[in-house]
Amino acid sequence: MTTLFIKHAYLVTMDNHQTEIPDGGLFIRDGFIEQIGPMASLPLAALAEQADETLDLSGHLVLPGLVNTHHHFYQTLTRAVPAAQNANLFNWLKTLYPIWARLTPDDIYTSTQTALSELALSGCTTASDHLYLFPNGSRLDDEIEAGLSIGVRLHASRGSMSLGESKGGLPPDSVTDSESAILADSVRLIERYHDPKPGAMTRIVLAPCSPFSVTGDLMRESAKLARQYGVHLHTHLAETEDEEQFCLQKFGYRPVGYMQSVDWVGGDVWFAHSVYVNAEEIGVFARHHCGVAHCPTSNMRLASGIAPVKEYLAAGVNVGLGVDGSASNDGSHLLAEVRQAMLLSRLKEGITGYSLSNDPNRKLMTAREALWLGTRGGAAVLGRTDIGSLEKGKCGDFFAVDLNRLDFSGGAVHDPVAAVVFCQPVRVDYTVVGGKFVVREGSLVSVNEAELTSRHNQAAKRLVSS
Numbered sequence: 001m002t003t004l005f006i007k008h009a010y011l012v013t014m015d016n017h018q019t020e021i022p023d024g025g026l027f028i029r030d031g032f033i034e035q036i037g038p039m040a041s042l043p044l045a046a047l048a049e050q051a052d053e054t055l056d057l058s059g060h061l062v063l064p065g066l067v068n069t070h071h072h073f074y075q076t077l078t079r080a081v082p083a084a085q086n087a088n089l090f091n092w093l094k095t096l097y098p099i100w101a102r103l104t105p106d107d108i109y110t111s112t113q114t115a116l117s118e119l120a121l122s123g124c125t126t127a128s129d130h131l132y133l134f135p136n137g138s139r140l141d142d143e144i145e146a147g148l149s150i151g152v153r154l155h156a157s158r159g160s161m162s163l164g165e166s167k168g169g170l171p172p173d174s175v176t177d178s179e180s181a182i183l184a185d186s187v188r189l190i191e192r193y194h195d196p197k198p199g200a201m202t203r204i205v206l207a208p209c210s211p212f213s214v215t216g217d218l219m220r221e222s223a224k225l226a227r228q229y230g231v232h233l234h235t236h237l238a239e240t241e242d243e244e245q246f247c248l249q250k251f252g253y254r255p256v257g258y259m260q261s262v263d264w265v266g267g268d269v270w271f272a273h274s275v276y277v278n279a280e281e282i283g284v285f286a287r288h289h290c291g292v293a294h295c296p297t298s299n300m301r302l303a304s305g306i307a308p309v310k311e312y313l314a315a316g317v318n319v320g321l322g323v324d325g326s327a328s329n330d331g332s333h334l335l336a337e338v339r340q341a342m343l344l345s346r347l348k349e350g351i352t353g354y355s356l357s358n359d360p361n362r363k364l365m366t367a368r369e370a371l372w373l374g375t376r377g378g379a380a381v382l383g384r385t386d387i388g389s390l391e392k393g394k395c396g397d398f399f400a401v402d403l404n405r406l407d408f409s410g411g412a413v414h415d416p417v418a419a420v421v422f423c424q425p426v427r428v429d430y431t432v433v434g435g436k437f438v439v440r441e442g443s444l445v446s447v448n449e450a451e452l453t454s455r456h457n458q459a460a461k462r463l464v465s466s
Contacts, residue, residue, distance in 0.1 A: 004028045004435045005051035007039060009062040009400065012417055014375045014389040018368065020417065026062070027051070028396030031199050031434035036390055057430075059404045061416050063371065064389050065125025065397035065433065066334045067378025070234075070272040070293035070322025073115035073129045073143065074100065074108055077460045078327040089240045089302050089328075093170060096327060101135050101175050102466050105142045107459050112146035113447060114456045118332035119323070120152055120438045123399035123428045126378070126387055127152055128293075128322075130234065130272070132159025132209040133175045140189055144202055151438045151446055153200070153397070155382055156193070157207035157234050158186050160222075162214050168250065170212045179218045182208075183225060190229045198386040199395055199434060203231070210236040211258055212246050219262040232268045232383055234293075238281075239273035240304050256281040265290055270381045272322060273298075274312075275305040282308065286315040291381035294373065296340040297331075298324035306348045309341070309373075310365070320378030334374060336425035342370035367421035399439075400430040 004027070011024035013036070025042045027035040027050075035042060048054055075096075078084070084095045108131070119127050131143055140158050147154035163169030164176040186206055194204040206226045208214040219235075226233045238244065238255040251258045256277060259265055265284060270291030277285075285292065294307050312319050321337045323329050345365040379388030387395050403412040403419070407426050411419035420426075431439035438445055 002030060002435055003051045003053075004396065004432070005047045005054040006062065006398075007044075007054065007056055009057035009060050010403075010416055011036070011390060012061065012063045012371070013391060014064045014372065015391050024062070026390065026396075026398070028432075028435035031396055033390060033392055033394050033396050036392060055430075057400050060400045060402050060429065061420055062390070062398050062400045063123070063420075064375045065387065065399055065431065066123045066338070066374045067320060067382065067388060068119055068124050068127040068323055068334050069270065069291075069320035069378050069381045070295055070324055071115060071127060071129045071332065072131070072325035072327075073112045074103060074131060075325035075327035076111045076114045076118075076332070076456065077103075077107060077463050079330045079460075081327065081464060084327065087302075088242070089304060090170065090242050092302060092328065097171050097175055099464055100133055101172070102463050103133070103138055104136050105138050107463065108138050108142040109146040110452075110456050110459050112143045113150060113452055115326060115332045116147060116150040116152045116154075117444050117447060117449065117452060119334055120150065120431045120444065121427050122333040122335045122425070123401075123431060124334040125152060125397040125399070125431060125433045125438075126155070126382070126384070128155035128157060128205065128234070128382060130157045130159050130207050130209075132161055132207065132213075134177065135175060140185075144193055148201065149446060151433055151436060153202075153387070153433060155203045155205050155232075156189075157205040158189050159207040159209050160214060160218065161209045162218050163212070167215075169214075176213075179215065179221070182218065183221055186222070186225055190231055194229070194231055196230065201434075205232045205234050207234040210243070211251070211255060212243060216251070216262050219264060223263045226268065232270070233264060234270055234272070235264070237271035237274055238276045239299075240302075241276060244276050254281070256284055260284065268383065270318075270320075272324070273304065273307065275299060275307045277308065279311070282311055282315050282317065285312070285317045289318070291318040291320065293322040293381060294319050294341060295322040295324035295329070295337075296344040297337060298322075298328040300344070301328050301330070306344055306351075308348075309345055310348075318377060318380040319373055320381035321374045333425055335420070335428070338370045338374040339421050339425055341365070341373055342367060342421060367418040370421055371417070395433075396435040397433050399428045399432070401426065402429045
């Protein structure tokens with residue numbers, strides 16, 4: 001039994017009432033929130049006596065742990081590769097596929113530790129990763145093992161590519177697998193690792209990579225398998241205009257229509273990006289309760305476009321945030337992605353001719369709305385009701401930021417919640433998952449940052465220079 005008592009914090013609960021508690025307390029027992037409220041309303045003496053640790057977070061903003069809905073951890077090893085710095089998606093992929101073909105199991109382990117450490121230092125407590133190529137004996141097990149070593153909740157996606165260049169796909173045949181092997185490994189991973197219970201640290205997702213790298217048969221069989229076992233489905237969709245043309249030419253459908261044709265719509269499905277969709281297709285997502293992982297920085301980095309986030313939200317589509325691959329973002333800072341989502345939404349309004357004066361019913365995205373995407377929105381996209389807000393009975397996942405720092409001066413005194421979004425993103429001071437510290441006083445708890453950085457740099461240098 002472990003207990004943690006947080007006192008005198010500015011709590012942002014992200015509950016249905018958007019409750020904020022300027023002088024709040026939070027008590028966690030065995031990974032779940034047992035009590036939360038204003039300090040004046042809590043049985044302080046009893047909680048302090050029961051707590052294994054009491055932490056006074058006066059002057060700190062405490063928010064629910066951020067939820068990352070789309071990433072490729074292994075891509076931390078190919079950040080800022082010169083040949084891929086100025087390419088659009090398809091050319092970027094073609095440049096990097098041969099490099100990724102050299103990945104080893106140790107590379108998967110190291111890059112996972114790096115990405116999750118970065119995420120934890122930005123306030124992330126739950127992350128979904130999409131690993132879709134397995135060269136040189138690599139397995140999803142390597143990622144899962146590394147994830148457990150960091151302590152962040154992991155939705156590990158068994159990605160796949162089966163449609164190589166010889167069959168009209170984009171990736172080289174060397175990084176594809178047979179459909180029978182993909183499906184057999186998917187069953188193995190679900191039966192070994194998937195935990196459907198509240199508070200789960202590891203869940204498995206089935207995630208054929210994209211319309212241009214897998215066959216329709218694999219999409220259909222993956223959907224059947226996922227529904228047989230009750231796990232979620234994930235893929236890239238409608239990220240670029242190139243993909244739209246590929247789907248029309250190869251399948252006779254636009255990307256969303258193609259998903260409908262292979263039974264990939266439902267509350268157990270979420271799509272990464274979904275930039276190029278029309279009003280009718282947004283309606284399809286809404287009717288079938290599909291989720292969207294919005295990746296603003298990646299979409300800007302690759303010049304892919306701007307997803308219609310406001311339209312999704314207006315239609316009732318669940319939207320979460322993703323930092324995406326660290327070779328199409330070059331960082332894994334989820335709080336920065338919250339800020340980016342807010343700013344890009346405002347830019348899109350300006351591009352489309354929006355004016356504050358001529359449409360009183362359409363407003364700019366606020367800091368709190370952007371935080372909702374990073375917390376409650378992400379939890380909904382991943383199909384989790386146990387995370388995303390600070391409420392009794394939910395997981396004891398949160399992050400804390402010290403407001404008494406130069407970065408927030410002049411902002412936190414006016415609106416501390418908005419300040420952490422509008423001001424430049426910072427490293428968080430504490431990240432707690434299930435009542436256990438992953439980041440304490442701005443430092444990682446389970447790994448040595450300097451040693452990890454050195455090991456990661458060595459792997460990256462070998463991978464690109466081989």
